Amino acid sequence: MPGMAPILQVENLKTHFASREGVVKAVDGVSFAIGAGETLCVVGESGSGKSITARSIMGILQKPGRIAAGQILFRKKDGAVVDLAALAPKGPEFRAIRGSEIAMVFQEPMSALSPVHTIGSQIAESAEIHMGLSRRAAMDRAAEVLDRVGFPNARQRLDAYAFQLSGGMRQRVAIAMALTCEPSLLIADEPTTALDVTTQAVILDLLADLSDTLDMALLFITHDLGVVAQIADSVVVMYLGEVAERGPADTLFAAPRHPYTRGLMRCIPEVGRAGTMETIPGIVPHPLNRPAGCPFNTRCPEAIAGLCDVAEPPLTSFAGDGAVACHLYGEYARGRAVHG
Amino acid sequence: MVAYILRRVLIMAPTMVLISVIVFAVIQLPPGDYLDTLVAQMASQGDRVDDAQLAALRARYGLDQPLLVQYFRWISGIVLHGDFGQSFEWNKPIADLIMPRIGLTLAIASVVLFLTSIIAIPIGVYSAVRQYSIGDHLATLFGFIGLAVPNVLLTLGLLYITFITFGLEPGGLFSREYQNAPWSLGKVGDLVAHLWIPVVVLTLAGTAEVIRVMRATMLDELVKPYVETARAKGLSEVRLITRYPVRLALNPIVSKLGWMMPIILSSEAIVSVIVDIPTTGPLLLRALLAQDMYLAGAIILMLAFITVVGTLVSDVLLAVLDPRIRYA
Ligand SMILES: Nc1ncnc2c1ncn2[C@@H]1O[C@H](COP(=O)(O)OP(=O)(O)OP(=O)(O)O)[C@@H](O)[C@H]1O
Ligand SMILES: [Mg+2]
Numbered sequence: 001m002p003g004m005a006p007i008l009q010v011e012n013l014k015t016h017f018a019s020r021e022g023v024v025k026a027v028d029g030v031s032f033a034i035g036a037g038e039t040l041c042v043v044g045e046s047g048s049g050k051s052i053t054a055r056s057i058m059g060i061l062q063k064p065g066r067i068a069a070g071q072i073l074f075r076k077k078d079g080a081v082v083d084l085a086a087l088a089p090k091g092p093e094f095r096a097i098r099g100s101e102i103a104m105v106f107q108e109p110m111s112a113l114s115p116v117h118t119i120g121s122q123i124a125e126s127a128e129i130h131m132g133l134s135r136r137a138a139m140d141r142a143a144e145v146l147d148r149v150g151f152p153n154a155r156q157r158l159d160a161y162a163f164q165l166s167g168g169m170r171q172r173v174a175i176a177m178a179l180t181c182e183p184s185l186l187i188a189d190e191p192t193t194a195l196d197v198t199t200q201a202v203i204l205d206l207l208a209d210l211s212d213t214l215d216m217a218l219l220f221i222t223h224d225l226g227v228v229a230q231i232a233d234s235v236v237v238m239y240l241g242e243v244a245e246r247g248p249a250d251t252l253f254a255a256p257r258h259p260y261t262r263g264l265m266r267c268i269p270e271v272g273r274a275g276t277m278e279t280i281p282g283i284v285p286h287p288l289n290r291p292a293g294c295p296f297n298t299r300c301p302e303a304i305a306g307l308c309d310v311a312e313p314p315l316t317s318f319a320g321d322g323a324v325a326c327h328l329y330g331e332y333a334r335g336r337a338v339h340g
Numbered sequence: 341m342v343a344y345i346l347r348r349v350l351i352m353a354p355t356m357v358l359i360s361v362i363v364f365a366v367i368q369l370p371p372g373d374y375l376d377t378l379v380a381q382m383a384s385q386g387d388r389v390d391d392a393q394l395a396a397l398r399a400r401y402g403l404d405q406p407l408l409v410q411y412f413r414w415i416s417g418i419v420l421h422g423d424f425g426q427s428f429e430w431n432k433p434i435a436d437l438i439m440p441r442i443g444l445t446l447a448i449a450s451v452v453l454f455l456t457s458i459i460a461i462p463i464g465v466y467s468a469v470r471q472y473s474i475g476d477h478l479a480t481l482f483g484f485i486g487l488a489v490p491n492v493l494l495t496l497g498l499l500y501i502t503f504i505t506f507g508l509e510p511g512g513l514f515s516r517e518y519q520n521a522p523w524s525l526g527k528v529g530d531l532v533a534h535l536w537i538p539v540v541v542l543t544l545a546g547t548a549e550v551i552r553v554m555r556a557t558m559l560d561e562l563v564k565p566y567v568e569t570a571r572a573k574g575l576s577e578v579r580l581i582t583r584y585p586v587r588l589a590l591n592p593i594v595s596k597l598g599w600m601m602p603i604i605l606s607s608e609a610i611v612s613v614i615v616d617i618p619t620t621g622p623l624l625l626r627a628l629l630a631q632d633m634y635l636a637g638a639i640i641l642m643l644a645f646i647t648v649v650g651t652l653v654s655d656v657l658l659a660v661l662d663p664r665i666r667y668a
Contacts, residue, residue: 095575116587
C-alpha cells in the first residue's frame with residue numbers, strides 16, 4: 001500500500017551486542033516501513049538479525065543488546081508519532097505501547113506460555129493492564145479473542161493450561177494474547193516454524209485473515225520464501241544484519257535483484273521440479289568476523305573482485321519502491337553502462 | 341488433586357512401616373532385653389524389683405514371645421493407644437515425656453522454616469535479577485559463610501557473646517524468675533531470649549542453601565521464553581518478575597523445604613544439646629547413652645514421622661502450585 005503514511009518506520013537501525021570478544025552488530029543499519037494494515041515479511045538465513053530487529057522494535061532486547069543508532073518511528077492510535085528507539089524500554093510510556101498497540105507472537109508456542117497459569121489469566125492480563133478492565137471483564141475479553149482466533153469452546157476452556165493443548169492450539173492462545181488490545185502492529189517471529197505442516201497452513205491463514213479484517217499491520221519473520229509468496233505485501237531480505245533488498249512482494253518475486261535474493265529463490269522447493277534443490281554455497285560468516293565490503297561478497301557468485309570485497313554497496317532505490325544494496329546496481333553498473 | 345493426595349498418603353504408609361521396623365531393630369540392638377537393663381539399673385541403685393512386677397512387665401511387652409509378636413505389640417500400642425511404653429530411666433510413660441518436647445522441636449523447626457523462606461527467597465530473587473551487582477556478591481558471600489561455618493562453632497560463639505554482653509545464662513526455656521510465673525510479656529521475652537540462638541543458627545544454615553537454590557533457579561527461569569512473552573505484554577518489571585519467574589522458581593524451593601525438615605531436626609539436636617533447651621534432641625542423646633531403648637525408639641519414630649509428614653505437606657503444596665503435577 002504505497003503512498004500511505006506508515007504505521008512503523010525503521011530508519012538506519014543499529015542494534016549491537018558488546019561482549020568481551022567484540023561487538024556483535026546483530027542489526028547494522030536496517031531501514032524499512034510498514035503501512036497500516038500491510039503485511040511485511042522479513043526473510044533471511046539464521047543469524048541475519050531478524051529476531052533482533054523485532055525485539056528492538058518491541059523494546060525487549062536482552063542484555064547486553066542495545067540500540068546503538070537509528071530511529072523506530074511508530075504512529076500511535078492517537079496519531080502521535082513516537083521514536084521507540086529513544087524511549088526507555090522499561091519505562092511507562094513504552095510499556096503502554098508494548099502489548100497494547102504493538103504486540104508479538106513468538107516461535108515456540110509451548111515455552112512461550114507459562115505452564116502454571118491458565119490460558120485465560122494469561123490472555124486477560126493484557127486487558128487488565130492496558131484496557132483497565134476488571135478481572136471479570138478481562139476474562140470475558142479473553143474468551144472473545146480466543147473465540148476470534150478459532151479456539152473451540154473458548155469460554156469453557158479459559159482455565160485450561162498450556163500443557164493440555166496441542167501446538168496449534170497453543171499458538172492460537174499466543175495469538176489471542178497478542179490480539180487482546182487490538183494492536184495496530186503485530187510482530188510474528190517465525191510463528192509457524194515449530195508446528196507441523198498442516199497446522200502451519202492453518203495458523204498462516206488465520207494471521208492473514210486477522211491482519212485483513214482487523215486492519216492490523218503484520219511484520220512477519222520467516223525463513224520460508226514460500227510463506228512470503230503467500231502472504232506478503234512487501235518483503236525485506238536481510239543478510240548479516242543488513243538489508244540486502246526490499247520491495248513490494250510481486251516485483252521482488254518477479255524480478256529479484258540481489259544475488260542473495262536470487263539464491264534464496266532458487267532454494268524454494270517446487271513440487272515436480274526435477275533435480276536436487278540448490279542451496280547458496282558457503283556459510284554465513286561469523287558475526288564477529290564480518291567480511292569487508294559487501295557482507296555477501298564471500299558467497300556471491302557475481303562478486304566483483306576489488307569492488308565488492310572493498311566497498312560496502314549503498315542502497316540503490318528503484319521506481320515502485322524497491323531498493324537493493326548491491327554494486328551490480330550502483331555507481332559501478334551505471335559507469336559500466338556509460339562506458340560499455 | 342484428591343487422587344494425588346490419596347496416592348501420596350498411600351505411599352506414606354509402607355514408608356512408615358519400614359521405618360518402624362528399623363526403629364524396632366534399633367531398640368533390640370543392646371545386649372539383653374529391656375527388663376535385664378531395668379533390673380541392672382535398679383540393682384545399681386540398690387533397689388530390687390519384685391518378681392510379680394517383673395512378670396507383669398514381661399507379659400506387657402511380650403518379651404517371652406517371638407520378636408515378630410513383640411514388634412506387633414509395640415507398634416499396635418503406639419498406633420492404637422498412643423502408648424509408647426515406659427521409660428525406665430525416668431520411670432514415666434514415654435508419651436508424657438516426649439510430647440511436650442516434640443511440640444517444642446516442631447515449633448522451633450517451623451519458625452526456622454518460616455524465617456528461612458521469608459529471608460532467603462527475596463534475597464535469592466534479588467540476586468538473580470541483579471546478577472553480579474554488589475548486592476548479589478554480598479548475598480553470595482553471606483551464603484558461603486553460612487555454609488562454611490559449622491553450627492556448633494556458631495552456637496558456641498553466640499552463647500559466648502550473649503554471656504559476655506547480656507550476662508544471660510543460657511539453658512532451659514526460662515530464667516529462674518519466670519520458671520513458674522504465669523504468661524506475660526516478660527515471660528514471652530524471656531522465652532525468646534532463650535530460644536533465639538538455636539533459631540538463628542538453624543535459620544542461617546538453611547538460608548544460605550535456599551538462597552543458592554533460589555538464585556540458580558531464577559537465573560534459569562528469567563531467560564525462558566514465557567518471561568519474554570509476559571514482558572511483551574507490557575507488564576511492569578516488578579509484576580512481571582513476581583508473577584512469572586518467581587512463581588515457577590518457587591516449586592523447587594517448596595520441595596527443598598520439605599527436604600530441609602530432617603536436616604533441621606538433626607542439626608537442632610546438636611544445637612539444643614549445646615544451649616541446653618528441652619527439645620527432643622538432648623532427650624534422645626540421653627536415652628541412647630542410658631540405653632533407655634524404648635524411649636530412644638519412640639523419639640526416632642516420631643522424628644521420622646514428622647519428616648515423612650513434612651515431605652507429604654511439601655508434595656501437596658507442590659501440587660497446589662504446579663498444575664503439571666496436579667494433572668499428571
Ligand atoms: N544475547 C546476545 N548476545 C550476543 N549476540 C547475540 C545475542 N542475541 C543475538 N545475537 C546475535 O545477533 C545475531 C542475529 O540474531 P537473530 O536472533 O536476530 O537472528 P535471526 O535472523 O532471528 O536468526 P534465526 O532465523 O535463527 O532466528 C546473531 O549473529 C546472534 O549471534
Ligand atoms: Mg530468530
